[in-house]
Amino acid sequence: MVELAPSAPGHRPPPADPADQALVELRRYTTGYERTAVLHDIDFTLRRGEFAGIVGPSGSGKTTLLRAIAGQTRRFAGTVETHPRAGERALRLGYVPQVDAINWNFPLTVGQAVLLGRWREMGWRPWPRRHDRELLGHILERLGIGHLANRQIRALSGGQQQRTFLARALIGDPDLLLLDEPTSGVDIKTRHEIMHLLGELNRAGTTILMTTHDLNAVATHLPRLVCVGEGALVADGAPEDVLTPEVLQRTYGAEMLVLRRGDAIYVVEHLDEGMSEAESIPDEVGAGASPLGG
Amino acid sequence: MGGLAEPFQFEFFVRGMVAATLVGVLCASVGVYVVLRSLAYIGHGLAHSIFGGAVVSFVSGISFYIGATLWGVFTVLLINGAARRRQIGGDAAVGIITTCAFALGVALISRHGRFTRDFDAALFGEILGITSGDLYVIAGVMALAAVVIFTWWKPLLFTTFDSDVASTYGVPVAWVEALFSLVLAATVIASLQVLGATLIAAALVIPPVTARLLTDSFTRMFALAAAVGGVSGLVGVYISWFVDVSSGATVVLLQGALFVVALGWTVVRSRWPGTGGGERLAAIEGATLD
Numbered sequence: 001m002v003e004l005a006p007s008a009p010g011h012r013p014p015p016a017d018p019a020d021q022a023l024v025e026l027r028r029y030t031t032g033y034e035r036t037a038v039l040h041d042i043d044f045t046l047r048r049g050e051f052a053g054i055v056g057p058s059g060s061g062k063t064t065l066l067r068a069i070a071g072q073t074r075r076f077a078g079t080v081e082t083h084p085r086a087g088e089r090a091l092r093l094g095y096v097p098q099v100d101a102i103n104w105n106f107p108l109t110v111g112q113a114v115l116l117g118r119w120r121e122m123g124w125r126p127w128p129r130r131h132d133r134e135l136l137g138h139i140l141e142r143l144g145i146g147h148l149a150n151r152q153i154r155a156l157s158g159g160q161q162q163r164t165f166l167a168r169a170l171i172g173d174p175d176l177l178l179l180d181e182p183t184s185g186v187d188i189k190t191r192h193e194i195m196h197l198l199g200e201l202n203r204a205g206t207t208i209l210m211t212t213h214d215l216n217a218v219a220t221h222l223p224r225l226v227c228v229g230e231g232a233l234v235a236d237g238a239p240e241d242v243l244t245p246e247v248l249q250r251t252y253g254a255e256m257l258v259l260r261r262g263d264a265i266y267v268v269e270h271l272d273e274g275m276s277e278a279e280s281i282p283d284e285v286g287a288g289a290s291p292l293g294g
Numbered sequence: 295m296g297g298l299a300e301p302f303q304f305e306f307f308v309r310g311m312v313a314a315t316l317v318g319v320l321c322a323s324v325g326v327y328v329v330l331r332s333l334a335y336i337g338h339g340l341a342h343s344i345f346g347g348a349v350v351s352f353v354s355g356i357s358f359y360i361g362a363t364l365w366g367v368f369t370v371l372l373i374n375g376a377a378r379r380r381q382i383g384g385d386a387a388v389g390i391i392t393t394c395a396f397a398l399g400v401a402l403i404s405r406h407g408r409f410t411r412d413f414d415a416a417l418f419g420e421i422l423g424i425t426s427g428d429l430y431v432i433a434g435v436m437a438l439a440a441v442v443i444f445t446w447w448k449p450l451l452f453t454t455f456d457s458d459v460a461s462t463y464g465v466p467v468a469w470v471e472a473l474f475s476l477v478l479a480a481t482v483i484a485s486l487q488v489l490g491a492t493l494i495a496a497a498l499v500i501p502p503v504t505a506r507l508l509t510d511s512f513t514r515m516f517a518l519a520a521a522v523g524g525v526s527g528l529v530g531v532y533i534s535w536f537v538d539v540s541s542g543a544t545v546v547l548l549q550g551a552l553f554v555v556a557l558g559w560t561v562v563r564s565r566w567p568g569t570g571g572g573e574r575l576a577a578i579e580g581a582t583l584d
């Protein structure tokens with residue numbers, strides 16, 4: 001177990017009624033930008049403690065689904081219901097944007113950026129109190145960027161940038177962590193570290209929803225996958241149920257091959273003409289450790 | 295006492311100097327957010343539009359501050375309304391509305407030729423003609439800006455950095471933006487007599503950009519910008535007495551000189567690796583040319 005927010009008043013009490021376990025429920029939800037609907041008729045429920053991934057081709061609406069849950073898009077139709085913790089009016093959300101959605105030129109140090117996530121608790125004073133600084137130090141240390149608190153956000157590696165904005169999300173002690181492509185643009189080792197960290201957080205009780213383009217290294221290891229294709233949910237369930245050639249065909253509009261070996265799943269994304277299933281099965285498929293396994 | 299202390303015997307000079315210092319600090323502090331949100335053209339447009347409002351209120355016999363405030367609020371609402379239509383876009387909406395308001399002012403002046411001299415102040419600033427009433431207005435607006443900026447420091451910073459994500463974290467973004475528009479409009483109105491419609495944009499933009507060159511920290515950028523704005527107001531008015539040049543222009547030229555010095559220093563520093571100078575240069579280009 002990891003303890004990221006020592007100030008948090010202990011873990012959430014288990015909900016009395018199992019129906020309360022839902023954190024966010026979208027019902028026949030249609031959303032988009034300006035007057036253009038992007039996602040149509042979405043039915044989606046996220047329960048407390050889940051760790052789910054959103055996959056789909058570019059422009060299908062992965063970010064839009066995340067932003068809809070984050071309350072950043074317009075509602076065209078349908079309902080959205082959230083279930084905040086006892087005594088609070090709204091869900092506490094942690095949102096980690098896609099790397100290219102961030103203004104890296106902004107004069108913010110890592111510490112200043114992270115403390116934005118605690119704007120509410122920090123009260124009226126512009127400067128942080130001792131307690132805020134201690135919490136900041138603790139979280140940066142935990143994420144392995146403790147020595148970077150005074151760096152400008154541009155002057156960091158991709159993995160350090162991801163950790164900075166993950167820290168901003170975590171310092172607010174969120175009910176739900178939303179991450180937009182947290183593993184894009186980082187190397188294999190960093191990707192592994194980030195997924196390992198998210199796995200730990202999830203086991204400590206944080207509900208996580210993230211988008212990813214990486215079917216094999218990320219998506220197949222998540223407990224739950226949501227496939228978005230052309231503005232609609234194509235499939236939703238465990239990877240072994242969802243990652244089938246039919247679903248992938250409907251999601252990506254392209255033929256893909258799905259290989260299974262024990263529990264491991266491998267999606268061959270660029271199927272060459274004439275490639276037969278037999279000759280394409282690699283021997284070592286799935287031999288690597290799951291990034292989510294402790 | 296002659297020589298260097300000479301101007302201080304005149305009350306109007308001291309008043310002007312205080313006004314220029316306060317306006318320098320005020321414009322620079324508000325300008326930090328204007329620059330970081332790439333809204334420089336709105337400050338520029340608002341100043342020109344409020345000039346139109348100043349003329350209209352003079353011609354119709356209303357007090358400048360009341361007329362300009364109503365006019366400013368009206369313009370901001372109009373800009374917001376027009377910018378929401380996607381085919382027009384924010385910058386074009388600002389361009390159309392504020393230049394028309396400015397042209398209206400110019401048209402009224404040319405019909406009533408005898409007013410012309412009174413509007414020199416609104417166009418180019420007249421620091422030495424500041425009354426103590428003007429000074430109270432400036433101090434009042436400064437107090438308003440200070441309350442909004444310091445008590446809303448975090449939400450304002452978060453909204454400036456990324457308003458969409460800020461709303462996800464519970465920041466009341468619409469309120470923050472409305473309050474900030476109010477402070478910006480009030481700043482422009484209070485500065486009109488001192489700097490004139492033509493120079494306000496410079497006082498909003500130059501000190502923050504200069505400060506940005508020197509630091510990567512938001513808090514330091516804010517403090518440095520306010521210092522650059524205040525010092526150039528103070529020193530600018532003092533210099534203008536001796537060189538006999540318009541005070542507003544001297545203040546802005548001094549800010550320009552400080553900017554050039556900061557730029558030069560950053561360029562020199564960027565030759566030494568690891569100092570961050572090069573990155574800040576790139577950041578300035580990105581921030582102002584976007």
Ligand SMILES: Nc1ncnc2c1ncn2[C@@H]1O[C@H](COP(=O)(O)OP(=O)(O)OP(=O)(O)O)[C@@H](O)[C@H]1O
Binds near residue numbers: 057
């Ligand atoms: N701010 C916006 N205004 C208008 N349309 C938008 C906006 N953002 C996205 N869209 C449109 O919504 C659709 C879905 O975009 P979205 O960003 O959700 O895709 P995505 O699945 O996240 O793609 P990617 O994998 O490239 O990040 C696209 O057609 C896009 O053009």
Ligand SMILES: [Mg+2]
Binds near residue numbers: 062064098180
């Ligand atoms: Mg996206």
